[in-house]
Amino acid sequence: MNQLTKPRLSTLQVFNMSLGFLGIQIGFALQNGNASRILQTFGADVEHLSLFWLAAPLTGMIVQPLVGHYSDRTWGRLGRRRPYFLTGALLTAIALLLMPNAAVLTTILPPLIIGAGMLMVMDASINVTMEPFRALVADNLPNEQRSKGFSVQSFLIGVGAVVGSWLPYVLAEFLGVSKLAAEGHLPDNVVFSFYIGAFILMMSVMWTVVTTKEYTPAELNAFEKSENRTTINQKNIRGLTAILNDLKQMPKAMKQLGLVQFFSWFALFSMWVFSTPAIAEHVYSVKVGDSSSIDFANASNWVGVLFGIYNAVSALYALVLPRIAKYFGQSATHAISLSLGGFALLSIFFIRDPYLLTLPMLGIGIAWASILAMPYAILSANLPANKMGVYMGIFNIFITFPQIINGLCIGYIIKYVFNGKAVYALILAGFFMLFAAISVLKIKGNAQD
Numbered sequence: 001m002n003q004l005t006k007p008r009l010s011t012l013q014v015f016n017m018s019l020g021f022l023g024i025q026i027g028f029a030l031q032n033g034n035a036s037r038i039l040q041t042f043g044a045d046v047e048h049l050s051l052f053w054l055a056a057p058l059t060g061m062i063v064q065p066l067v068g069h070y071s072d073r074t075w076g077r078l079g080r081r082r083p084y085f086l087t088g089a090l091l092t093a094i095a096l097l098l099m100p101n102a103a104v105l106t107t108i109l110p111p112l113i114i115g116a117g118m119l120m121v122m123d124a125s126i127n128v129t130m131e132p133f134r135a136l137v138a139d140n141l142p143n144e145q146r147s148k149g150f151s152v153q154s155f156l157i158g159v160g161a162v163v164g165s166w167l168p169y170v171l172a173e174f175l176g177v178s179k180l181a182a183e184g185h186l187p188d189n190v191v192f193s194f195y196i197g198a199f200i201l202m203m204s205v206m207w208t209v210v211t212t213k214e215y216t217p218a219e220l221n222a223f224e225k226s227e228n229r230t231t232i233n234q235k236n237i238r239g240l241t242a243i244l245n246d247l248k249q250m251p252k253a254m255k256q257l258g259l260v261q262f263f264s265w266f267a268l269f270s271m272w273v274f275s276t277p278a279i280a281e282h283v284y285s286v287k288v289g290d291s292s293s294i295d296f297a298n299a300s301n302w303v304g305v306l307f308g309i310y311n312a313v314s315a316l317y318a319l320v321l322p323r324i325a326k327y328f329g330q331s332a333t334h335a336i337s338l339s340l341g342g343f344a345l346l347s348i349f350f351i352r353d354p355y356l357l358t359l360p361m362l363g364i365g366i367a368w369a370s371i372l373a374m375p376y377a378i379l380s381a382n383l384p385a386n387k388m389g390v391y392m393g394i395f396n397i398f399i400t401f402p403q404i405i406n407g408l409c410i411g412y413i414i415k416y417v418f419n420g421k422a423v424y425a426l427i428l429a430g431f432f433m434l435f436a437a438i439s440v441l442k443i444k445g446n447a448q449d
Contacts, residue, residue, distance in 0.1 A: 006142040006215075006223050011152075014145070016211040017136060018153045020085060022160040023204030024129050026197045027092050027122070029164025029311065032272045033304040034190055035119055038100065040277070041186055041292075050273050052116045054407040057269075057400035059124035064131040064400075068393025069242060071132050079214035081132035081139065088129030089205035095122035096198040100191040127396070129205070134392045138380040139215060147322045147330070147377040154372040158315025158365075163200070165308035167193035169301045179301060183292045189301075246390050253382040254395060256443045257375050261398035263436035264338065264371050267429040269403040270410060271345065271364070274425035276303045282423040283354055302354055306361050313365025314372070321373055331443045334374040338437035341367020345430030349423060367433060378443065 009017075036049050044052060067084055074080045099118035137149040171189040172179035181187040215223070280286040280299035317337075325333045344363025351357055376392075383391045410425055418424040 006140070008142060008145055009140065013212075014141070014149055014152050015156075017140060017208060018133065018149070018156050019211075020089070020129070020205040020208035021133055021153050022156045022163075023089065023197075023201035024092070024126060024133070025157040025160030025311075026164035026167075027096055027201050028126055029161040029307065030096065030167070030194055030197045031119070031122055031126075033165050033276075033307050034100075034168065034193075034300075036273060036276045037190070037300045038186060039116065039119075048411060049277070050269075050407040050411040052119065053269070053273050054404060057403035057407070059120055060127045060396055061400040061404070063124050063127040064396035065390060065393035067128050067131050068135065068390040069246075071135065072387060072390050075217055078209065080217070081136045081214060082209050082212070084132040085129040085136075085205060086209055088125050088127070088132075089201055091125035092122060092129060093198040093202050095125055096194045096201070100186050100194045131393050131396065133208075134376060136212070136214070138376075138383070138392070139220060140212075143381055146380050147325055147373070150373040150376045150380075151318045151321045151369075154318035154321070154369045155315045157372055158311045158313075158318060158369065161311030162308040162315065164193075164197055165304045165306075165311060167196060167304075169305050169308075172301060179297050180294065187297070242390075246387060247394060250394070251379075251382045251391070253443070254379055254391065257379060257395075258398045260334070260436050260440045260443070261375060261395075262402040263432045263439060264367075264402075265399045266402035266406050267342070267345065267432040267436070268368075268371070269406045270425045270429035270432075273407075273410075274414070274422040275306070276300050278348075278422035278426050279303055279306075279354075279357065281421065282348075283352055283357065302357075306357055309358055310361040310365035310368060313362050314369035317366050317369040318373060321369060325374065325377070330374050330378050331440050334370050334378075335437045335440045337366050337370030337374070338433055338440065342430045342433030342437060345426055345433060348426050348430075 035053065039049060039052050067088075071080050071084050074083065076083060078086070095118050099122060133153070134150075137153060138146060141149045168179070168189045171177040171192055172187075177187075177189040177192060179187045179189045276299065279302070280296050284295045284299040286293060286295045286299060321333070328336070340363040342363075344360035344367070347360050347363075348357065351360070375395075379391075379395060410428070413428075414420060414422055414425055
């Protein structure tokens, strides 16, 4: 190439580059909206749900830095990032096909163990797929387009999450697929939703693989030199030792974002894990531990709808995020968005009508869009190109660590402090989201379009 600066990409090129996130998020939404329901159906107690969900952050903490490290050093016929998210998509699709069928595999292991195992495999595979997509945006876009790139990803994440969250409800209420099943088994509307999700996931990721080119390592190095950005030496060390060395040289902006991420993701984890039992008990008056009644089925399906609503709001808000960030600055925009999400979570305690629960989803959707875009936009401008993948992976530790802390303690806090009332997990989530909003104000982010 003759140019030493990355050319701006068209909106269509940015869309193609990120389309795989649509399928990834459909799978992620099916997991978020149905994992607690699946585990309860297979016999898990409410206070133990967060422990089963630990599979997700534990695998993410290990997988994403390793995938980032090795994708930084990979170059082949498919490029450096595409081989990883293609492999991850295939493994995720397999997990989506197997997880709702855990009850059929009881001759091997108890269904609860199989379900929890598939949850771990699914999340590990999603992490293999997701991290290279983040790095691909940073690789291919110039600094001034990265807010746009991550916002397009947030938009597609929102659309995918709407599809994944609403699939069980639509199949049951509009297409007549059964939403009831024998005790210990999942209804057909959930099972078929996972099948559809697996198909869309593979098709969308393949679209990105086919339509998107990647810069060679030599081209990326030339771009970085022209931008006068700091380059961290690529020492002749690999694996965990190299990751630990990169961890020691972590950029200052990344450390500042750590506290914000801790509070944000502690809140999100509580919401994902406990929304189904909280709304079933608090709004639908379902008894604790009752996972086979029609009221529990209706509550579970409605949680999927609510999750779809906040993700739809997230998709729309993501479209205007770059303009808002350009006007207010990235840090202030993120703080405002998180505050709206925090107050929305707190408001759930005062709502007893299922339909009024749609109102808090507006604030939660705004916060979710910002969480998916703003931290990465701030971070990517402060990372060396030759370490983009590994630092995006290490940054995931600030996402997984709070989920691990949450998983180890929140279930027992709900059981012994709040007498098993899961709605208080959502109240705690609201306060943690507000703590994140306060923390982000200490970070000086650049306003980029």
